[in-house]
Amino acid sequence: MNDLLLLGILTIAIGLGWWLGRRSATTKGGLWDFHSTPPSQYYRGLNFLLDGSQDSAIDAFTKALEVNAETFDTHIALGNILRRRGEVERAIKVHQNLLARPSLPVAQLHLSHLELARDYISAGLLDRSERLLKDLVTESGAHKRVAQRHLLEIYEAQRDWDKALEVASELLPKRSLLRARTGDADEVGQSVPALLSHYCCEKAEEMIDRADFQSGRGFLEQALRYDSACVRATMTLGSLEVKAGNPDRAIKVLQSLAQQDSDYVAESVNLLRDAYMAANRRGELLMYLKESFKRAPNNSLVLSIAEELHVCNGSDAAKLFLRDNLESRPSLRGLALLMKLHSQSEVGEDEALELATINKLVAGRSRYRCGHCGFRGQSLHWHCPGCKHWGTIKDLSITREADYV
Ligand SMILES: [Zn+2]
Known part of the structure; x- marks a missing residue:
């Protein structure tokens, strides 16, 4: 051709x-x-x-x-x-x-x-x-x-x-740092403030790796000044505060994701769990997740809540929550978790085979997709490996497409 x-x-x-x-x-x-x-x-x-x-x-x-x-x-x-x-x-x-x-x-x-x-x-x-x-x-x-x-x-x-x-x-336009750019007719690409924001996040991650939390914080604050919608800056700042030994500050930062872009709340659960545990406030995580789910429900939050229920209230509470939600929000990952919770008490050959099969199906499917080029992957990349756009990859379950997992 x-x-x-x-x-x-x-x-x-x-x-x-x-x-x-x-x-x-x-x-x-x-x-x-x-x-x-x-x-x-x-x-x-x-x-x-x-x-x-x-x-x-x-x-x-x-x-x-x-x-x-x-x-x-x-x-x-x-x-x-x-x-x-x-x-x-x-x-x-x-x-x-x-x-x-x-x-x-x-x-x-x-x-x-x-x-x-x-x-x-x-x-x-x-x-x-x-x-x-x-x-x-x-x-x-x-x-x-x-x-x-x-x-x-x-x-x-x-x-x-x-x-x-x-x-x-x-x-950047000279007169204002945050106004939209005015470029050449053939200029293509993402908005300059969005790019600057991600470059600041990259610098911040370098600083965090060197345990230079003050400089890291400075870059992340700058990232949010360039682009107040940059969820990566918020999540990285939350991670920085956990590592710097400020779990209460980390919780406050990570909870602001709900207002910034609720699609990313489920992505912050692991960080939040670390922060709540470090602050001796583990019990509050479940409450926060349930409130977030009420405001903006999605499949990934169903799983996070079920896992948290399992740890805090036992497997029956987790199974009940999953059963209540799987009908309206069917997902392979939810089904796998429900079967895993069952199999802890009722292990049979058939159940073990079913669980292994579902887990293989889940492992073979992509969880994330780039909204710009359609690239699919198993993990959240801030820089799309397909189209090189920044911050365009999201959890598939948010969009509730036919092939979400
Ligand atoms: Zn892409």
Whole structure:
């Protein structure tokens, strides 16, 4: 399919380039004599295509199609197709070929520059790409923001959060830190405050690993100033306060998740349990979970409450709660927990097999999904491994889709 598409696009591109080149040659006097015969490279390219040698055909066509301001878009399109096909080395050659023509208008040279930087990112040559993008930021007003966005991509891949924070801060609108950005028409990506907020969380996690809780707290407060809806900052702050030996403060912070985004309350249960236990207030956790469930019910909270009931009030209380809720909120994980609670008193061969089967089914299914690209996984990632968006992954049971577990 891709090859067929490329073949069609190439044919059109060469035809268009030919026509434009011919027009150019007739009016200005070009390199080819278009009134006589086409260049030999064009025939060679056609032969290669007919023989099925697409790689050689691409090389021949690139040589045949004269580079000038009018055929420029065709070359850019060809390079981009090659990059998307994963033929990055060829894409680099096409874009370098354009950059070797200083006679092209500056705007076109800058675009070639940008495309070459993108090729280098695809090839994993991040240092080279970074140099090109930094030049573009200085030299090209038109591509400055897009180049800065690509620099962020590079610093995220390198986990260089200081540089990422520096560049993202430059992308913020000057007059207000929290207003929406005004970017180029072709600028894509998440809002800058949301990015800054996650970069601050990354820095905070580094500080927490070094037991530098004060600096960590500073980064998390900054994260919430950039984006007050950043649940990751709240959860990380709760975790920090548990580790720093402030369980009461941790409980207060984690309870604020209910107002910030109730979809994430179930994610905070383990942290809350640690905090309540450290504060000798374990009994209050169940009350808080039940209140949260009343306000915003979901399957994950059903499980958390049942588990807490089991520990505090015994298995009968947990089974009763599960039975009451499984009918209206059916889930494999709920069923597995109910069977596990049964099997503690009534272990039979059949029950053990049923439980093992359900557990295998649960283990094979994804619990989380990215709301942006649909990536599915077993754990909550703040940075989606699929689309590289931040904070777009949620518990599937929140959405109550047909395949929730
Ligand atoms: Zn995604």
